[in-house]
Amino acid sequence: MPSVKLGYAxxxxxxxxxxxxxxxxNLTRDRLVELGVEFVDITDINDEGLLYDExxxxxxxxxxxxxxxxxxxxxxxxxxxxxxxxxxxxEMGVPVLLWGPLDERPEEDGTRLRDTQCGLFATGKVLxxxxxxxxxxxxxxxxxxxxxxxxxxxxxxxxxxxTFRSIKILQISTRPYDFLTTMCNxxxxxxxxxxxxxxxxxxxxIEMVRTCKDHYAEEVEQVIDYIKEExxxxxxxxxxxxxxxxxxxxxxxxxxxxxxxxAIQCWNALQxxxxxxxxxxxxxxxxxxxxxxxxxxxxxxxxxxxxEAAGMGKSRSFFADWTIRHPDNPNGELLQHCGPWPISVxxxxxxxxxxxxxxHPGSLTAExxxxxxxxxxxxxxxxxxxxxxxxxxxxxxxxxxxxYLWIEVxxxxxxxxxxxxxxxxxxxxGIHQNIVPILYEACxxxxxxxxxxxxxxxDVQAYLRGEDIAxxxxx
Numbered sequence: 001m002p003s004v005k006l007g008y009a010x011x012x013x014x015x016x017x018x019x020x021x022x023x024x025x026n027l028t029r030d031r032l033v034e035l036g037v038e039f040v041d042i043t044d045i046n047d048e049g050l051l052y053d054e055x056x057x058x059x060x061x062x063x064x065x066x067x068x069x070x071x072x073x074x075x076x077x078x079x080x081x082x083x084x085x086x087x088x089x090x091e092m093g094v095p096v097l098l099w100g101p102l103d104e105r106p107e108e109d110g111t112r113l114r115d116t117q118c119g120l121f122a123t124g125k126v127l128x129x130x131x132x133x134x135x136x137x138x139x140x141x142x143x144x145x146x147x148x149x150x151x152x153x154x155x156x157x158x159x160x161x162x163t164f165r166s167i168k169i170l171q172i173s174t175r176p177y178d179f180l181t182t183m184c185n186x187x188x189x190x191x192x193x194x195x196x197x198x199x200x201x202x203x204x205x206i207e208m209v210r211t212c213k214d215h216y217a218e219e220v221e222q223v224i225d226y227i228k229e230e231x232x233x234x235x236x237x238x239x240x241x242x243x244x245x246x247x248x249x250x251x252x253x254x255x256x257x258x259x260x261x262x263a264i265q266c267w268n269a270l271q272x273x274x275x276x277x278x279x280x281x282x283x284x285x286x287x288x289x290x291x292x293x294x295x296x297x298x299x300x301x302x303x304x305x306x307x308e309a310a311g312m313g314k315s316r317s318f319f320a321d322w323t324i325r326h327p328d329n330p331n332g333e334l335l336q337h338c339g340p341w342p343i344s345v346x347x348x349x350x351x352x353x354x355x356x357x358x359x360h361p362g363s364l365t366a367e368x369x370x371x372x373x374x375x376x377x378x379x380x381x382x383x384x385x386x387x388x389x390x391x392x393x394x395x396x397x398x399x400x401x402x403x404y405l406w407i408e409v410x411x412x413x414x415x416x417x418x419x420x421x422x423x424x425x426x427x428x429x430g431i432h433q434n435i436v437p438i439l440y441e442a443c444x445x446x447x448x449x450x451x452x453x454x455x456x457x458x459d460v461q462a463y464l465r466g467e468d469i470a471x472x473x474x475x
Contacts, residue, residue, distance in 0.1 A: 001313050004155045004162070006039040007069035007092065008032065009060055011051040011085050016078035017113040022048055024077040024101050024114075031142045035151065040067045051088065052081045061091040069094060071158035076100030079119035086126040089134065095161050095445050096134035097154045098123060102141050133444045138466050146466030153438060153464070156312050160442040163260070163309035167195045167302060170254050173202040173265035175296035181425040184298040188383070193446070197298060198257040202265065206273045208249040213241070216252075220244045223284065227352065230343055231280070234353040235361040242274055243352070243362050247281040254290055261301040262292040266338075267358065276362035279339035280352055283364055283403070286316060287342040293319045293427075294340060303378040303429040306387070310438040316342040317431040318368065318403070322419060326397055331412045334397065334404060335375075335430060339363030341403035345432065356401040368405035370394020374435045375407075378448070381423045386449040388424050389436050390415070390456070405430075415453045437463050 010028060012021035025048070032039055040063065043049035045056050051074075064072070072092050074085050080100065089096045100116035107113075117139050127134050135157060137150035175182045189195040212220055223244035227233065233240060250262055262285070264270075266278050282292035291304030300319055307317045318341040326332025338355040341364070350366035370393065377388040390409065397406030409415050418424070437460050443450040450457075462468065 002159050002309070003038060004070045004158045005067065006037060006155075006158075007064040007067070007072045007094075008039040008041050009051045009072060009085070009088060010049070010075040010077045011080040012048075012077050013052065013079040013081050013119065016115060018048065020113045021050060021077035025050055025075065027142055028075045028077070028101070031147070035148060037151065037155070039073070040064060040069055050077065051084055054084050054087070057084045057088050061088055064092055070162050071095045071097060071154060073097045074099070074123070076116050076119045076123065078114035078116060080116070080123055082119065082123040082126045085123050086130045086132060089127060089132045090130045095154070095158050096127070096132060097137060097151075098127070098134050099137040099150070100139055102139050135441055140466070146469045149469065150464075150466060153441070156310055156435070156438045157441045157445070159312060160306055160309040160438060161445045163305055164442070164446045165194060167193075167261075167305055168257070168259045169195070169197050169298060169301045170257055170259035170262045171197050171199040171296060171298065172205050172250075172253075172262060173200075173269060173296065176265060176267065179295050182295050182297040182299070186298075189298070192385075195302065198259055200253065200257070202269050202273070205249060205253065205270075208253055209242070209245045209274060212245045212248045212252070216248055219248050223247055226284075227280070231350050231352040231364070234351055239276055239361045240352070242276050243280045246274065246276070246278055247284045250281060250285055250292065251288075251290065261290065261305050263296045263298050263301045264292060264294065265296045266294045271358070271360045275360060277338060277355055277358055277360050279337075279355065279363035279402075281362070282340035283342055286318070286340065287344050289313070289316070291317060291319070292340065294337060297427055299377070299379045300427045300429065303376055306378060306439065306442070307374070307376055307429045307431050307435065310435040310442065311431050311433050315432045316344050317429050318342060318345050319427065319429055322426050322428060325412065326395070326406060326408075329395060329397070329406075329408055331410065332395055332397065332406055332408050333412055333415075334400065334406055335428070336400055336402050336404035339365060339402045341366070341368060345369055346403070350403070364403055365401055366403055367400065368394070368403060369432060370405070371432050372434055373407065373430050373432060374439070375428050375430050376439060377424050377428045379423045379425065384423065384449075386423065386451040387439060387443055388418065388428070388451050388453060389439055390453040391434060391436060410454050418451075418453045436460055
């Protein structure tokens with residue numbers, strides 16, 4: 001699981017019970033420890049370990065910055081001090097989690113010790129005044145299931161935002177001439193989102209492949225052994241060696257240029273030089289958490305990194321084409337690509353052979369596992385960017401070539417219209433998890449519009465409020 005560090009800044013207000021606030025700051029800290037959450041505390045800032053003083057706020061901000069926190073947690077241990085909480089949040093510039101423990105029954109004489117909910121209302125308003133986006137976790141008890149899920153979801157949001165703000169993609173050669181769909185505005189991506197592209201020419205990759213064969217033979221041989229163990233091989237030994245060398249070469253180039261993902265011109269210059277398709281090599285890197293996308297699709301690589309980050313390492317993503325409607329299922333669709341999907345998503349041992357539309361070997365054929373999926377696509381044109389979001393489930397269908405999965409959605413016509421009318425293209429990224437709420441919440445922090453292909457925004461918000469858990473408990 002990726003490392004995500006929270007800044008823990010519990011807050012109180014002077015007119016309510018300080019002892020009760022200290023009690024709940026300690027109880028909340030203990031719960032974070034119990035859940036295994038990495039956090040930075042503020043017990044060295046003042047005797048109470050609480051945020052309520054403006055001068056302390058600056059010292060807390062300095063500490064959190066030096067610790068390079070990924071998110072800010074503001075538990076309101078009584079009413080809370082809304083203006084110092086908002087100032088700290090603005091100073092940090094990271095995702096903010098606003099929460100407070102559920103208030104107890106008033107004392108017999110009518111006094112109330114905390115008024116936490118009222119303080120949350122106040123802080124929410126001031127955060128808006130300060131134009132600070134924040135995530136709200138519903139007012140609940142520390143042992144409520146909604147607290148644990150909400151906290152882990154927020155950590156996933158933090159991981160997604162952290163990933164997005166430090167993206168660097170290795171671009172191997174230009175996009176294929178015919179693929180105007182995959183063109184991108186490199187300058188705009190850098191200026192607006194700090195997304196860096198590291199372009200290299202195809203000869204640099206070819207030279208690295210040759211270098212790996214000659215000087216990193218042991219690494220290449222380890223990959224060959226893995227291929228022989230995990231794949232059904234229907235190509236020659238020389239092709240297997242080239243697939244393995246290409247995998248090692250792309251990994252070394254990504255490391256050399258400090259990149260987390262690769263977008264490769266997968267045809268046709270590479271085939272003239274190496275005599276293979278790169279699909280199987282892509283699949284091997286994808287399974288190691290380094291997404292490799294086809295047809296130099298930079299926006300596709302960005303999508304893959306977002307999806308991988310939101311999934312928190314629980315499963316691998318796969319890069320797919322929307323291709324054809326299901327011949328029998330009215331809401332079915334074929335997700336497919338030449339053969340670059342991770343072996344871990346396959347429900348059968350993949351065949352290393354030839355792709356559907358090309359004459360060179362090096363692609364995988366395997367049907368993917370079914371189940372619940374998230375499908376997503378980061379894209380933009382004319383200066384506007386959005387993230388297409390939605391769910392699907394695997395279904396049965398005719399045998400396919402390459403890596404493929406028949407899926408079913410609620411309304412294929414609505415989805416089809418959304419993709420055609422844009423700004424999206426025929427590429428998407430899937431993962432065998434429901435991470436739609438995570439990506440939706442992350443969008444508010446990265447300045448990208450969340451765009452659903454089904455009208456589910458209210459359902460997603462209800463999930464984030466924990467309403468499904470509350471309903472389960474009542475039943």
